[in-house]
Amino acid sequence: MPATPKPFVICAPEPRSLDLIFTSDKLAVLRDRYELFETEAEAVAGLDDATLARARYVLGQPPIPSETLAKMTSLRAVLNVESNLLDNMPYDEVFARGIHVVTTGAVFAVPVAEIGLGFALDLARQISASDADFKAGRELWGGDGNLSARLLTGADVGIIGFGDLGRTLNRLLIGFRCNVKVHDPWLPPSILQDHQVAPASLDEVLKDSDFVFVMAAVTTENRGFLGAEEFAGMRPGAAFILLSRADVVDFDALLDAVERGHILAASDVWPEEPLPPDHRARRLPGLIHSAHRAGAMDVAFKKMGDMVLEDMALMDKGLPPMRCKRAERETAGRMRSKPVDTN
Amino acid sequence: MPATPKPFVICAPEPRSLDLIFTSDKLAVLRDRYELFETEAEAVAGLDDATLARARYVLGQPPIPSETLAKMTSLRAVLNVESNLLDNMPYDEVFARGIHVVTTGAVFAVPVAEIGLGFALDLARQISASDADFKAGRELWGGDGNLSARLLTGADVGIIGFGDLGRTLNRLLIGFRCNVKVHDPWLPPSILQDHQVAPASLDEVLKDSDFVFVMAAVTTENRGFLGAEEFAGMRPGAAFILLSRADVVDFDALLDAVERGHILAASDVWPEEPLPPDHRARRLPGLIHSAHRAGAMDVAFKKMGDMVLEDMALMDKGLPPMRCKRAERETAGRMRSKPVDTN
Amino acid sequence: MPATPKPFVICAPEPRSLDLIFTSDKLAVLRDRYELFETEAEAVAGLDDATLARARYVLGQPPIPSETLAKMTSLRAVLNVESNLLDNMPYDEVFARGIHVVTTGAVFAVPVAEIGLGFALDLARQISASDADFKAGRELWGGDGNLSARLLTGADVGIIGFGDLGRTLNRLLIGFRCNVKVHDPWLPPSILQDHQVAPASLDEVLKDSDFVFVMAAVTTENRGFLGAEEFAGMRPGAAFILLSRADVVDFDALLDAVERGHILAASDVWPEEPLPPDHRARRLPGLIHSAHRAGAMDVAFKKMGDMVLEDMALMDKGLPPMRCKRAERETAGRMRSKPVDTN
Amino acid sequence: MPATPKPFVICAPEPRSLDLIFTSDKLAVLRDRYELFETEAEAVAGLDDATLARARYVLGQPPIPSETLAKMTSLRAVLNVESNLLDNMPYDEVFARGIHVVTTGAVFAVPVAEIGLGFALDLARQISASDADFKAGRELWGGDGNLSARLLTGADVGIIGFGDLGRTLNRLLIGFRCNVKVHDPWLPPSILQDHQVAPASLDEVLKDSDFVFVMAAVTTENRGFLGAEEFAGMRPGAAFILLSRADVVDFDALLDAVERGHILAASDVWPEEPLPPDHRARRLPGLIHSAHRAGAMDVAFKKMGDMVLEDMALMDKGLPPMRCKRAERETAGRMRSKPVDTN
Structure with a gap:
C-alpha cells in the first residue's frame, strides 16, 4: 500500500x-x-x-x-x-x-524592543557620549557628569504603535513601573487597558512623555505623520526613539529638533540606507545612530x-x-x- | 504653658x-x-x-x-x-x-541598576561602538553589524551581591525572563529563592552567565576576589559589569581579559579616580567607561x-x-x- | 445636503x-x-x-x-x-x-477564572466543608483541621484548554508561583511557552498536577474525553475543577472518582441543568456544587x-x-x- | 588533635x-x-x-x-x-x-494569605453558601444565583497590617490588578509605595474598600480598634476578613454588622477558642467560620x-x-x- x-x-x-x-x-x-x-x-x-x-x-x-x-x-x-x-x-x-x-515579523519584536530600551537608557544616562568623552580624556566625574541624567523608572513613556514590537517593549518595561501611554489607531482602547497601558491620542503621547518609542509600521495613511509640529510639542529634553521605518517621520524635522537641543533621539532607520557619507545626521550630537540593525539577528x-x-x-x-x-x-x-x- | x-x-x-x-x-x-x-x-x-x-x-x-x-x-x-x-x-x-x-545607600539602587542594565544592553548590541562607527562612516548595515549581537531576554545572568542594588537590578530584569543566579555569602539560600533567583557559588555565577553584574560592597574579606582566574572562568564573549567598587576586582586582570577579547566589560569605578590620562584602560575597546556616575543623581x-x-x-x-x-x-x-x- | x-x-x-x-x-x-x-x-x-x-x-x-x-x-x-x-x-x-x-465569550473569562480559583482554594483548605462543620458544632481546631490541607503556592497546576479562560486563570495564578502545565491541541507549543507555561500532553497534565482546571470547549472531537481512566491517572487527593461544559467529562466516572475518595472536585456545569433533585451528585462529599453561575454576572x-x-x-x-x-x-x-x- | x-x-x-x-x-x-x-x-x-x-x-x-x-x-x-x-x-x-x-512567624504568611484569598473569593461569589443550597436542593441557576456576586479583579482592597502576612497577600493579589490601600502605622509611606500599594488611614481603608483584610497583630495600643463605628463606616456589602487575632476586633460589633446585613465576613479567630457550642456566631449567615486553621499547616x-x-x-x-x-x-x-x- x-x-x-x-x-x-x-x-x-x-x-x-x-x-x-x-x-x-x-x-x-x-x-x-x-x-x-x-x-x-x-x-x-x-x-x-x-x-x-x-x-x-x-x-x-x-x-x-x-x-x-x-x-x-x-x-x-x-x-x-x-x-x-x-x-x-x-x-x-x-x-x-x-x-x-x-x-x-514577530520574530523581530524582542531584538527591536531590547535595543530600543538600550537606546532609552543610553539617552537617559548618556552612556555612549560619556564613553566617548572618557576615551578622549574629557569625562566628568560623579554628579558633575549627571546634570541632564534622568531615570526611566517611574517615567512617562509613550509608545506609538502597539503590535508585537510595542507589546514586547511594554513587557520589558514592567520592572521600571513607568506610566505608559499608547497611541494606536487600529486598536480599541480596552485592548490597551488590558495591557495596563493608557490609550492616548498622538498629541498626548508626544507632549506628556519623557521617552517616546515609535514602533508603527508605514501605512497608506501615516507617511511622515511625525513632523516639525509634533517634535515641537515634545517635552524639552525628551528622548525620541525611532525603531520602525524612516518614512513615518519627516526626517529633516527630526534632525532639526535634535540639532537645536530640544530633544534627544536614537534611530535605527534612515531615509536612505546606507546613509550618504556626508549626510548631516552622521555627526549630529544628541543622536544615537544604528544602521538598521535592531531586528536582524x-x-x-x-x-x-x-x-x-x-x-x-x-x-x-x-x-x-x-x-x-x-x-x-x-x-x-x-x-x-x-x-x-x-x- | x-x-x-x-x-x-x-x-x-x-x-x-x-x-x-x-x-x-x-x-x-x-x-x-x-x-x-x-x-x-x-x-x-x-x-x-x-x-x-x-x-x-x-x-x-x-x-x-x-x-x-x-x-x-x-x-x-x-x-x-x-x-x-x-x-x-x-x-x-x-x-x-x-x-x-x-x-x-538604597537611594542609589535605581540609578545604579538602570545604568547597569544600560551597560548590559550596550555590550549585547554594541550600541556605543556602533554609534562611534556610524559617526566615523564605517558602520555595518543590518545583519552584518550583528555578528556578535546577543539577546538579554532568556539569557543566563549572574549577580554578585544581593543587597538593594542587586535586588533592584533583579526587578528591572523581570520582563526579560532571564535565568538569574546570585552569589551572596551573607544571605541564606531561601531569601534568594523568595526573590525567584537561584543561589549559586561564585564559580557557578562566573562560568554559567552571559552577563555578570558586580554589586558587592568591599569588605575585609573580599578585596580583589575577582582576578585573572575568575575572568578566565567566564564564558567567552560574556559581559562583565562592575558597579560597586574597584577594590573587589584585580583591575589589571580585568583589563587583560578584555584586551585579549575573552570578555566584554563596563565599569563605573576605577582603581584611581580620576583615572590618569594615559591609563591603558582609557582607550581599550570592548570596555564601556563611566566616571563614577552610576549613582550620583x-x-x-x-x-x-x-x-x-x-x-x-x-x-x-x-x-x-x-x-x-x-x-x-x-x-x-x-x-x-x-x-x-x-x- | x-x-x-x-x-x-x-x-x-x-x-x-x-x-x-x-x-x-x-x-x-x-x-x-x-x-x-x-x-x-x-x-x-x-x-x-x-x-x-x-x-x-x-x-x-x-x-x-x-x-x-x-x-x-x-x-x-x-x-x-x-x-x-x-x-x-x-x-x-x-x-x-x-x-x-x-x-x-471573553467577557466570561474573569468571572470564571475567579470562581475557579476560589474552588481550588476551597478544595485545598476545605473552606466550605469546614464552615459547614463549624456551623454544626463539629469543627476541628488548628492543625487538627488541616490534615489534608495543601498550598496552591508552588503547586503543580494543570490547565486543559488555553483560550481566554485558561489564560485569565493563568494570570490570576501569577502570585502563586505555580508550576503550570497546559494541554491545548489547537495551540502550538511556543505560544504556551510565551505565556510561561509548559506545553504538555493530556496524560502529563492529569498525572502530574495537584490541581486540574478544565476550561476546554466541547468540540466534535472531545466529547467525554475525561473518563474513568483519566481520573484514575490523577494524583490521589488532587483537585479537579470543571468550568467549561459537562459534555467533556464522563460525569459518572467523575462522581465515582470523588466518591471513592481518589480526588476532590468542583463543578459549575452538569449533565442536566437543573440537576434532578435526587441526583447522586447532590449530596456527594468532596464535591463543590455550583449551578452554572461561573460566568453569568x-x-x-x-x-x-x-x-x-x-x-x-x-x-x-x-x-x-x-x-x-x-x-x-x-x-x-x-x-x-x-x-x-x-x- | x-x-x-x-x-x-x-x-x-x-x-x-x-x-x-x-x-x-x-x-x-x-x-x-x-x-x-x-x-x-x-x-x-x-x-x-x-x-x-x-x-x-x-x-x-x-x-x-x-x-x-x-x-x-x-x-x-x-x-x-x-x-x-x-x-x-x-x-x-x-x-x-x-x-x-x-x-x-513568617512561615504562616503563605497559608494565611491563601486561605484569606479563598475567603474573599467565597464571599464574593457565595461559594460555600451556594454549595450548601445546592446540597439542599434550593440552588439558583445562572445569573439568578449571582445577584450579589462581585469580582475581585479591579476591586478596591484594604489591608490592615503590612508585615509578612499582608505582603504575601498583596503578592497573591498581583494577577487581580486590585486597587490596594494599606494601613500600617508602624511603616513609613514610602515602603508601602515601593510595594505598589497606597498608604492610607484606617478610615480610608474601611470606607473605600470592597474587601478588607485584617492582618495586624495585637499590640498594647490596638485592642478592639475595630468596633461598631468602624464597621458602620464600611461599604454596604463589603467583605471583612479577619486573619490575625480576635482581640483587634470588638467581636459583638462585628457579628451585629453581619447580622443586620451591612457587611459579609470571614474569621479564622474567635474571642474564645474553642467557641462555645451555643455562641451566636455559629449559625450566623453571611459569616464564614474557620477554626484557627489559617496558619497551622x-x-x-x-x-x-x-x-x-x-x-x-x-x-x-x-x-x-x-x-x-x-x-x-x-x-x-x-x-x-x-x-x-x-x-
Missing part, C-alpha cells in the same frame, strides 16, 4: 534562504515532513500546472498572478518570511478562498523557521495557524513598509 | 549638605519639626556637654569618640547620609545602648532626605527605623568601601 | 437582550451611532429585501439561510453575543465574502456591549475587528458547546 | 517540638552540626551554670530570668519558634548584649526548622541572622498576640 504523499511546499523565501531561517535540526524536520520544491520567487508564476496544483503551502512571497493562483487548487497558506506585504498577489481572491497569508531569523513549522503543523491538522500573524483583508493593502533587500 | 521643645538634631552631613539631600519643601519640614544644630563633622566631638546631651539624632557620620558618645544621653540614631561606614565611632557601645546607625540625593525624615518620624513615635538600612553589629566593622569625597 | 445615513444594525441578540448587554450609557451610544432594527432571531430570514440589503451588522446569531445571506449585500459582521456558535448559517459563504463572525454581560461597540467602531473605519474573538473557517463547524437558554 | 566542639543549643521549643518543626532530613542536619540539649521550657532557668555558659543558641522561648541570662555568656540568639513574644525574659538586657531574638511548621537552620548557619559564621524576623527593642514589649497552646 502506498504511503500518503508528503504535503508539497513551494519554497521561494527571498530575501531569506532556508539556511537563514531554519536551524539545521529544524530544516531536517521540514524536509522530513514535507516535499519541498525550491525555486526562485520570479519563477513561481511560470511553474507547470501539476506543480502548482500540488502546493499546499508557499514559503515566501513570490509574485502570484490571478491565473497562477487559480491553478493552486490545494493551497492553504502563503507563509511570508520577509514579513512586509508586497502588492504582488490578488489578496482579495486569496482571502475569498480562505487561504491564509501569514507573516513572521540570527536568532530572530531562526525563529521564523520555528514559527512556520508550528503553523504548518496546525494547518496540516485542519486547524487555523496561530503562531504567525495573519494578514487581514482590510489592511493588507494599506501596509507600505519597504521590504528589505538584505537580511 | 510652654510648648514641648522640638527634638534636637546635630547636622554634620559631609560630604553631603542639607541642600543636597533635602528638597526645599522637605528642608522646611525638617526645620519645622526639629531644632537643627548645623556644624562641621570635625567639630562634633568638641561640642559642649549641654548640646551633646540634647541630641536625639545625628545627621551625618562625624567622628564620635567614646567620651563624646557617653555625653550624648538622648541619642537615638546616627543617620549616615554618606552611606559607607567609617571606623570613626565605637560601634559596640553605640549598639549596646540601642542607638540605631542607619545608612541611606540629584533625585537620589534628594531621596536621602525623604528617607531620613520618615525614619526620624518613626523614632519620634518610639518605633524602630524601617526605611533606611541599619548597620549591623556583626558587619559594621567589616565594610571597607571607600567613602566618596565628592557627590 | 442630506446627512450620511447611520449604519444599519439588525438586532436579534437572543437569549440576551439589549438591556442586558448594554449599560444605559452605552445603549445611548449605540442608538446614537447606528440605526437599529430590533427583531426576533426567527424573524430575520423573513425580512424584506431592502432591510436585508441595508444591514451592515447583525447583532445576535439568528438563523440566516443562504438565500437570506445573499441579499445582505452590505453585511460586514455577525456579532454573536450568545458566544457559542450555532450551526444556523452557511459559514463557508460568510467567510468567503469576508464577513466577520465574532463572539464575545451582570458585569460580564455589560462588557459584551462594550466589546461590540468597540469592534463596530473599528469596522466602521474599514479596519478589522480586534476586541471580540473571530470565529474561524476551520473550527466554526467543530464547536459543540450547547448555547444557554437563560442568562 | 581534638576536634572543635560543636556549638551548643538548648532546645525547649514548646508548644512546638523538634519533630514538628524539622523534617527528618533537617533534624539530622541539626543534630550533625550542633550539640543539642533537649529540655522543657520551665527547666531552663534551673540548668547548671556550665550548661548555661555553653549555650550559643536557645531554640524556643523558655522563661529566662535576668540571673540566668547573666550566666549564658556564649549566647548569640534566642530562636523563638512559637513566634509570639512572651514577656518572660529581660529583653533590654538581651538587646544590650547584642543577643538576637528572632521569630519564625504542617508545611509551615517544617519551614520553621529550615529558617532556624539557615540563621544559625549565618550566626555561626559571625554574620547577623537574615531569615527569621528580629524582635525589636522598641516593639518587643508592645506585642500582645496570645501565644497558641496547640499547634
Whole structure:
C-alpha cells in the first residue's frame, strides 16, 4: 500500500534562504515532513500546472498572478518570511478562498524592543557620549557628569504603535513601573487597558512623555505623520526613539529638533540606507545612530523557521495557524513598509 | 504653658549638605519639626556637654569618640547620609545602648541598576561602538553589524551581591525572563529563592552567565576576589559589569581579559579616580567607561532626605527605623568601601 | 445636503437582550451611532429585501439561510453575543465574502477564572466543608483541621484548554508561583511557552498536577474525553475543577472518582441543568456544587456591549475587528458547546 | 588533635517540638552540626551554670530570668519558634548584649494569605453558601444565583497590617490588578509605595474598600480598634476578613454588622477558642467560620526548622541572622498576640 504523499511546499523565501531561517535540526524536520520544491520567487508564476496544483503551502512571497493562483487548487497558506506585504498577489481572491497569508515579523519584536530600551537608557544616562568623552580624556566625574541624567523608572513613556514590537517593549518595561501611554489607531482602547497601558491620542503621547518609542509600521495613511509640529510639542529634553521605518517621520524635522537641543533621539532607520557619507545626521550630537540593525539577528531569523513549522503543523491538522500573524483583508493593502533587500 | 521643645538634631552631613539631600519643601519640614544644630563633622566631638546631651539624632557620620558618645544621653540614631561606614565611632557601645546607625545607600539602587542594565544592553548590541562607527562612516548595515549581537531576554545572568542594588537590578530584569543566579555569602539560600533567583557559588555565577553584574560592597574579606582566574572562568564573549567598587576586582586582570577579547566589560569605578590620562584602560575597546556616575543623581540625593525624615518620624513615635538600612553589629566593622569625597 | 445615513444594525441578540448587554450609557451610544432594527432571531430570514440589503451588522446569531445571506449585500459582521456558535448559517459563504463572525465569550473569562480559583482554594483548605462543620458544632481546631490541607503556592497546576479562560486563570495564578502545565491541541507549543507555561500532553497534565482546571470547549472531537481512566491517572487527593461544559467529562466516572475518595472536585456545569433533585451528585462529599453561575454576572454581560461597540467602531473605519474573538473557517463547524437558554 | 566542639543549643521549643518543626532530613542536619540539649521550657532557668555558659543558641522561648541570662555568656540568639513574644525574659538586657531574638512567624504568611484569598473569593461569589443550597436542593441557576456576586479583579482592597502576612497577600493579589490601600502605622509611606500599594488611614481603608483584610497583630495600643463605628463606616456589602487575632476586633460589633446585613465576613479567630457550642456566631449567615486553621499547616511548621537552620548557619559564621524576623527593642514589649497552646 502506498504511503500518503508528503504535503508539497513551494519554497521561494527571498530575501531569506532556508539556511537563514531554519536551524539545521529544524530544516531536517521540514524536509522530513514535507516535499519541498525550491525555486526562485520570479519563477513561481511560470511553474507547470501539476506543480502548482500540488502546493499546499508557499514559503515566501513570490509574485502570484490571478491565473497562477487559480491553478493552486490545494493551497492553504502563503507563509511570508520577509514579513512586509508586497502588492504582488490578488489578496482579495486569496482571502475569498480562505487561504491564509501569514507573516513572521514577530520574530523581530524582542531584538527591536531590547535595543530600543538600550537606546532609552543610553539617552537617559548618556552612556555612549560619556564613553566617548572618557576615551578622549574629557569625562566628568560623579554628579558633575549627571546634570541632564534622568531615570526611566517611574517615567512617562509613550509608545506609538502597539503590535508585537510595542507589546514586547511594554513587557520589558514592567520592572521600571513607568506610566505608559499608547497611541494606536487600529486598536480599541480596552485592548490597551488590558495591557495596563493608557490609550492616548498622538498629541498626548508626544507632549506628556519623557521617552517616546515609535514602533508603527508605514501605512497608506501615516507617511511622515511625525513632523516639525509634533517634535515641537515634545517635552524639552525628551528622548525620541525611532525603531520602525524612516518614512513615518519627516526626517529633516527630526534632525532639526535634535540639532537645536530640544530633544534627544536614537534611530535605527534612515531615509536612505546606507546613509550618504556626508549626510548631516552622521555627526549630529544628541543622536544615537544604528544602521538598521535592531531586528536582524540570527536568532530572530531562526525563529521564523520555528514559527512556520508550528503553523504548518496546525494547518496540516485542519486547524487555523496561530503562531504567525495573519494578514487581514482590510489592511493588507494599506501596509507600505519597504521590504528589505538584505537580511 | 510652654510648648514641648522640638527634638534636637546635630547636622554634620559631609560630604553631603542639607541642600543636597533635602528638597526645599522637605528642608522646611525638617526645620519645622526639629531644632537643627548645623556644624562641621570635625567639630562634633568638641561640642559642649549641654548640646551633646540634647541630641536625639545625628545627621551625618562625624567622628564620635567614646567620651563624646557617653555625653550624648538622648541619642537615638546616627543617620549616615554618606552611606559607607567609617571606623570613626565605637560601634559596640553605640549598639549596646540601642542607638540605631542607619545608612541611606538604597537611594542609589535605581540609578545604579538602570545604568547597569544600560551597560548590559550596550555590550549585547554594541550600541556605543556602533554609534562611534556610524559617526566615523564605517558602520555595518543590518545583519552584518550583528555578528556578535546577543539577546538579554532568556539569557543566563549572574549577580554578585544581593543587597538593594542587586535586588533592584533583579526587578528591572523581570520582563526579560532571564535565568538569574546570585552569589551572596551573607544571605541564606531561601531569601534568594523568595526573590525567584537561584543561589549559586561564585564559580557557578562566573562560568554559567552571559552577563555578570558586580554589586558587592568591599569588605575585609573580599578585596580583589575577582582576578585573572575568575575572568578566565567566564564564558567567552560574556559581559562583565562592575558597579560597586574597584577594590573587589584585580583591575589589571580585568583589563587583560578584555584586551585579549575573552570578555566584554563596563565599569563605573576605577582603581584611581580620576583615572590618569594615559591609563591603558582609557582607550581599550570592548570596555564601556563611566566616571563614577552610576549613582550620583540629584533625585537620589534628594531621596536621602525623604528617607531620613520618615525614619526620624518613626523614632519620634518610639518605633524602630524601617526605611533606611541599619548597620549591623556583626558587619559594621567589616565594610571597607571607600567613602566618596565628592557627590 | 442630506446627512450620511447611520449604519444599519439588525438586532436579534437572543437569549440576551439589549438591556442586558448594554449599560444605559452605552445603549445611548449605540442608538446614537447606528440605526437599529430590533427583531426576533426567527424573524430575520423573513425580512424584506431592502432591510436585508441595508444591514451592515447583525447583532445576535439568528438563523440566516443562504438565500437570506445573499441579499445582505452590505453585511460586514455577525456579532454573536450568545458566544457559542450555532450551526444556523452557511459559514463557508460568510467567510468567503469576508464577513466577520465574532463572539464575545471573553467577557466570561474573569468571572470564571475567579470562581475557579476560589474552588481550588476551597478544595485545598476545605473552606466550605469546614464552615459547614463549624456551623454544626463539629469543627476541628488548628492543625487538627488541616490534615489534608495543601498550598496552591508552588503547586503543580494543570490547565486543559488555553483560550481566554485558561489564560485569565493563568494570570490570576501569577502570585502563586505555580508550576503550570497546559494541554491545548489547537495551540502550538511556543505560544504556551510565551505565556510561561509548559506545553504538555493530556496524560502529563492529569498525572502530574495537584490541581486540574478544565476550561476546554466541547468540540466534535472531545466529547467525554475525561473518563474513568483519566481520573484514575490523577494524583490521589488532587483537585479537579470543571468550568467549561459537562459534555467533556464522563460525569459518572467523575462522581465515582470523588466518591471513592481518589480526588476532590468542583463543578459549575452538569449533565442536566437543573440537576434532578435526587441526583447522586447532590449530596456527594468532596464535591463543590455550583449551578452554572461561573460566568453569568451582570458585569460580564455589560462588557459584551462594550466589546461590540468597540469592534463596530473599528469596522466602521474599514479596519478589522480586534476586541471580540473571530470565529474561524476551520473550527466554526467543530464547536459543540450547547448555547444557554437563560442568562 | 581534638576536634572543635560543636556549638551548643538548648532546645525547649514548646508548644512546638523538634519533630514538628524539622523534617527528618533537617533534624539530622541539626543534630550533625550542633550539640543539642533537649529540655522543657520551665527547666531552663534551673540548668547548671556550665550548661548555661555553653549555650550559643536557645531554640524556643523558655522563661529566662535576668540571673540566668547573666550566666549564658556564649549566647548569640534566642530562636523563638512559637513566634509570639512572651514577656518572660529581660529583653533590654538581651538587646544590650547584642543577643538576637528572632521569630519564625513568617512561615504562616503563605497559608494565611491563601486561605484569606479563598475567603474573599467565597464571599464574593457565595461559594460555600451556594454549595450548601445546592446540597439542599434550593440552588439558583445562572445569573439568578449571582445577584450579589462581585469580582475581585479591579476591586478596591484594604489591608490592615503590612508585615509578612499582608505582603504575601498583596503578592497573591498581583494577577487581580486590585486597587490596594494599606494601613500600617508602624511603616513609613514610602515602603508601602515601593510595594505598589497606597498608604492610607484606617478610615480610608474601611470606607473605600470592597474587601478588607485584617492582618495586624495585637499590640498594647490596638485592642478592639475595630468596633461598631468602624464597621458602620464600611461599604454596604463589603467583605471583612479577619486573619490575625480576635482581640483587634470588638467581636459583638462585628457579628451585629453581619447580622443586620451591612457587611459579609470571614474569621479564622474567635474571642474564645474553642467557641462555645451555643455562641451566636455559629449559625450566623453571611459569616464564614474557620477554626484557627489559617496558619497551622504542617508545611509551615517544617519551614520553621529550615529558617532556624539557615540563621544559625549565618550566626555561626559571625554574620547577623537574615531569615527569621528580629524582635525589636522598641516593639518587643508592645506585642500582645496570645501565644497558641496547640499547634
